Amino acid sequence: MPDALARNKPKSITKARWHEVQRLELDFWNRWTTLLPYQNLDIPSYWRQEVAHFGESWGCFHGLRVLDVGCGPFGLIHFLDHAAERIRVDPLLSQYGQKLFLQSPQLSISAVAESLPLAARSIDLAICFNALDHMLDPQAALDEIARVLRPHGSALFMIHTFAAWLRPFFWIDRIHPHHYTAQSFAKLVGGRFRIERCETVRRHFDIPPAKCLGGHLKSGHRGSLQNRPTSRDQD
């Protein structure tokens, strides 16, 4: 593998490490409403803001078959009433004690993104928020998302990114098995998708301190004919 490609490949993690991350994730969602930063969180407003960061309006999901990969118990998919069909996928879906109800037509699947039990070219719009960097193999997940997207489909990706100087301290953050800078995340996604918009938004969280930056990427399925501006990167 050429050096540049090897550098861009996410470091693989062991299955044991991923299971540890998932245990921490479940524990977080069991008590998140007791944590200070989330106590007065207005979830619908939070999601509207997230969508706006992509330069999209709330109406962009209208009439589409939308897939939320790594949806969690309160993910964006639960608020997209105007989508034609909603599909939520998360390996912890059956284990979340508290999760939102999803109105039909819907499909709820306990599965991993690295092996989506969905037909190729069946999804109009994929969303994946704060989840790629929690996965065993983000590259395989991107390949799967690309496989299930229709040729003119789009994907919205968001993760928490970190400044490069924090690299020696990444091991402290146990809930993220992968850490990206805004640039390395754009490279990872750009290797599989044509990026239309890329934005880094500075965030302030009281805890956990590691979650201080958010990166938003809107990608057209690689090779699609969508005629939108290419990537825009703001810091």
Ligand SMILES: C[S@@+](CC[C@H](N)C(=O)[O-])C[C@H]1O[C@@H](n2cnc3c(N)ncnc32)[C@H](O)[C@@H]1O
């Ligand atoms: C931080 S939560 C984000 C949940 C939701 N997207 C949100 O923003 O509220 C990360 C989610 O990714 C899921 N996840 C972890 N590994 C995954 C994988 N391999 N495939 C799909 N989802 C995964 C976790 O189970 C968890 O629900």
